[in-house]
Amino acid sequence: MMIEGKNKKQMKLSQLKVGQTGTIMAFTDLEMSVKLMEMGCLPGEMVEVERFAPLGDPMAIRVAGYQLCLRKSEAAVIIIQ
Amino acid sequence: MNIKVALVGNPNTGKSTLFNRLTGLNQKIGNFPGITVDKKTGFTKLVEGRDAEIIDLPGTYSLYPKSNDERIVFQVLADKNNSSYPDVIVLIVDASNLKRNMLLFSQVADLGIPMVLALNMTDLSDKQGIYIHVDKLAAKLGVQVIPISARNNIGIDKLKTAVAYTNKIATQNNAVEVNFLAPEAIKAVKQKINTDNDYYALQVLHQHEHLSFFSESEQLEIEEIEKVNHFESSKLQAAETIARYKYLSTILADVVIDKGTAEKFSFSDKLDSILTHKVWGFAIFLLILFVIFNAIFAWSSYPMDWIETGFGYITEAGHSYLPAGMLTDLLLDGVIAGLGGIFVFIPQIAILFAFISILEDTGYMARVTFMMDKIMSKVGLNGKSVVPMIGGLACAVPSIMAARNIENWKDRMITIMVTPLISCSARLPVYILLISLIIPQKTVLGIISLQGLALMVMYLISFVAAILVAWVMKIIIKSKEKSYFIMELPVYRMPRWKNVFYTMFEKSKTFVFEAGKVIIAISIILWVMASFGPGNRFENIDNKYQSALLDTAKAEHVKTLIATEKLENSYVGILGHWIEPAIRPLGYDWKIGIGLITSFAAREAFVGTMATIYSVDGGDADTSTIRERMAASVNSRTNLPVYSFATGISLMLFYAFAMQCMSTVAIVYRETKGWKWPIIQLAYMTAMAYFAALIAYQLLK
Missing domain, CATH: 3.40.50.300 (P-loop containing nucleotide triphosphate hydrolases)
Structure with missing residues (x-):
């Protein structure tokens, strides 16, 4: 089980704000997780939110040394710490 | 070797x-x-x-x-x-x-x-x-x-x-032993399909449905193996991916030395903060779209003129040097005219693809998708659909080819299906002719020209129609492919001019050779239908005017009389008469019917056909004079002017929605590799055109 502390709160990637970082912990959708992992979003990887599209969705994150964009609904399956 | x-x-x-x-x-x-x-x-x-x-x-x-x-x-x-x-x-x-x-x-x-x-x-x-x-x-x-x-x-x-000098036998070390993922199932499949490669067997378990070289019974047997061993595809894919990354971490640990600083993306980041900015991002995108639109609309008009003049010259020269006869006519008016109709698209295709290739190469296209995704996905389109749709204002043919950049199958199909609704440049001459007939040359509020307003409304209608149809298709079209938007945003780079050149060349070539076949075939069919009539009708017309032709002073006038009468008695003319009952509720007579048929080749052919039909009184194909003759023409059944306000609006709506363009049909055939989609498109657009025209005429008459 994961240790839950005050500054180690778990949340969805889609809830992060620009500039915030987190570590990928788990996924809530199996099928989507395969695609995300193939794109380098592995458990244990650091992600940083780079920007949101002008209309608020999708979002761009930095992961595994490159920039990836995904819809908020897709980011919501990524649980980060 | x-x-x-x-x-x-x-x-x-x-x-x-x-x-x-x-x-x-x-x-x-x-x-x-x-x-x-x-x-x-x-x-x-x-x-x-x-x-x-x-x-x-x-x-x-x-x-x-x-x-x-x-x-x-x-x-x-x-x-x-x-x-x-x-x-x-x-x-x-x-x-x-x-x-x-x-x-x-x-x-x-x-x-x-x-x-x-x-x-x-x-x-x-x-x-x-x-x-x-x-x-x-x-x-x-x-x-x-x-x-x-x-x-x-x-x-x-x-x-x-x-x-x-690569060895004929694979030398690579096995990366991951996948056997642990599903040992029993892998063993069974290895026996079944006679392979000793564990990973191949595992892939077959995952993907056999898409491998057509397995027979139906083999498919069932593999399916059975999956069932017996509780093979869970997604779960195993996830486990395999994690195992592979673990392996790669150990392999790459002392192979890749990253001395890189955090600043390695600073240039791309700075550009992104401008190019995907709330205000500047859209402003720059609009500006780029305007440049592209202007380029395919205005710049291409010069080479297009040269091509048209060139083919016109060949036809003219051919008619004066080759022996007159049916074969010459077929060659010049059927084949050469068809070829001209193909080559004339090349400038637009080349220019649009030069831009698209630059946008793709630099990494900007990915940002366009990023910015536009939210709006476009609402109606079933893709962020990348914006470029084909704007391109559609000039010409649907290169734009439909541009939809290739859309990876998602469903988004791409919807984009292809609605792009021809966008008001293209070939509709312009038809609109201009009809607007000048039915909309008075007046201005309201001092500056707004009624005719200009009408033209703008036609463009707006085209956009609204495209969005509505896209939205309907989003609901109708079923797709097994899951729509992801998980996409790499590549770093910005300079375009590679060689790639730009190759893309221009390759797209033009593809169009000429693949869509060209269909266009040539339809051109020849239309030419035959317009040049021949049943029985000896044509002979009778020739005989009737034989003596009149001898009067050299009137020869030109008689020739146009013959041309007009022949068109009326050709298969096209007969078809025009034949479809009259169907188009009467739309406010059209058989002459317009002929125009509808000939303009299937291309919309602007309507103007040319009208010029021929109404040139009975002689004179050249000057639009203003056709306009006057069309305005004066009277329906023989009702004794009312043919081009009333209601008929004009009805015709404009018909041309707004109908797929009156064989080149588009041909390119949709080529891009979707089959007749299914072009036929669906032809059917829905014609139906939409018919009912819009019908409703408009019945309400306005």
């Missing part, structure tokens, strides 16, 4: 640049059997006396496909009898992002096909402070590793030599 070499790699790794480097203009586009994806092949000389056929497989992040395009990669690599099955695979990876790229390498390596690893973009990784121990990597993987820069033409010869 010829060997077959397949290029495999992630998107954005410079795979197509390498393909162009290797093959130059010596490439051709074919089909993968049964799939709507282009197969690009070409030839190259590896070393003296050894040539290779290069096959460019679609870019993919993994052997587990997320789209139909990606599916091809495994379909080709899984089937030894496939005509594209390679002797050697060149796996191309982006050296500046090695780990993610190597996932695909490790999967492909485990299939046991001889391969070479091409480390591309080493110039970029050098700049980013990433150092790769090439020899160490090669030793660990058991394959040749060649650092290249496809863009700067570095290392290409070394790569060719490496491919030429």
Whole structure:
């Protein structure tokens, strides 16, 4: 089980704000997780939110040394710490 | 001796640049059997006396496909009898992002096909402070590793030599023992399909539904193995991916030395903050769209004029030098006219694709998708649909070809289906003629011209129609493909002018050769229908005017009389009469009916046909005089003017919605590789046109 502390709160990637970082912990959708992992979003990887599209969705994150964009609904399956 | 070499790699790794480097203009586009994806092949000389056929497989992040395009990669690599099955695979990876790229390498390596690893973009990784121990990597993987820069033409010869001397038996070390994932099922499948490769067997378990070389009973048996062993595809894919990354971490740990600073993306980040800015982002995008639109609309008009003049000259010269007769007429008015109708599109296609290629190459297109996704996905379109739709204002043909950049099948189909609704430049002459007939030349509020307003309304209608139809199709079209928007945003780079040139050339060539066939066929059919009539009607017309023709003063006038009467009595004319009952409720007579039929070739042909039909009183094909004659024409049944306000509006709506363009039909056929979609499109657009025109006329008359 994961240790839950005050500054180690778990949340969805889609809830992060620009500039915030987190570590990928788990996924809530199996099928989507395969695609995300193939794109380098592995458990244990650091992600940083780079920007949101002008209309608020999708979002761009930095992961595994490159920039990836995904819809908020897709980011919501990524649980980060 | 010829060997077959397949290029495999992630998107954005410079795979197509390498393909162009290797093959130059010596490439051709074919089909993968049964799939709507282009197969690009070409030839190259590896070393003296050894040539290779290069096959460019679609870019993919993994052997587990997320789209139909990606599916091809495994379909080709899984089937030894496939005509594209390679002797050697060149796996191309982006050296500046090695780990993610190597996932695909490790999967492909485990299939046991001889391969070479091409480390591309080493110039970029050098700049980013990433150092790769090439020899160490090669030793660990058991394959040749060649650092290249496809863009700067570095290392290409070394790569060719490496491919030429690649061992016929795969030398790579097995990356991951996948047996632990599903030992029983893998064992059973290995026996069933007679292979000793665990990974191949595992892939077959995952993807056998898409491998057509298995017979129905084999499919059922594999299905049975899955069931008995509780084979859970997604779960096993996830486990395999994690195992592969674990393996890659150990392999790459002392191979890649990243001295890079956090600043390596600073340039791209700065550009992004402007180019995807709330205000500036859209403003710049609009400006770029305007430049593109202006280019295909205005710049292309000069070369298009030259092409038209050129073909006009050939036809004229042909008529004066070749012996008169049916064969000459067929050649000049059927075939040459058809060819002219094809070549005239080349400037627009080349210009639009020059821009698209630049936008793709620089990485800007990915940002467009990023910015527009939210709006466009609401109506079933894709962020990338914006470019084809704006291009549709000039011409649907290159725009539909541009929809190829949309990876998602459903989004791409919807874009193709609605793009011809956007008011293209060929509708303009029809609108102008009809507006001048029915809308008074007045201004309201001092400055707003009523005619201009009417024209603008026609353009607005076209956009609203496209969006509505897209929205309806989003609901109707079923897609098995899950729509992801998980996409790489590549770093900004300078465009490669050679790639731009290749794209322009290749797209023009594809259009001429593939859509051209259909266009020529329809041109000839239309020419036959307009030039011949049943029985001896034509002879009778010739006989009737024979004596009148002798009067040289009136010869020109008589000739037009003959032309008009012949058109009335041709198959087209008869068809025009025949469909009159169907189009009467729309406010049209048989003369308009003829116009509708001939303008199936292209909308602007309506104006030309009207000129012929109304040229009874002689005179040239001057629009203003046709306009006057059309305005004066009276319906013989009702004794009312034919071109009333109601008929005019009804006709404009008809041209707004109807698929009156054989070139578009031809290109949709070519882009979707079948008649299903062009026929659906033709049917829905014609139905929409008919009912819109019907309702408008019945309300306004």
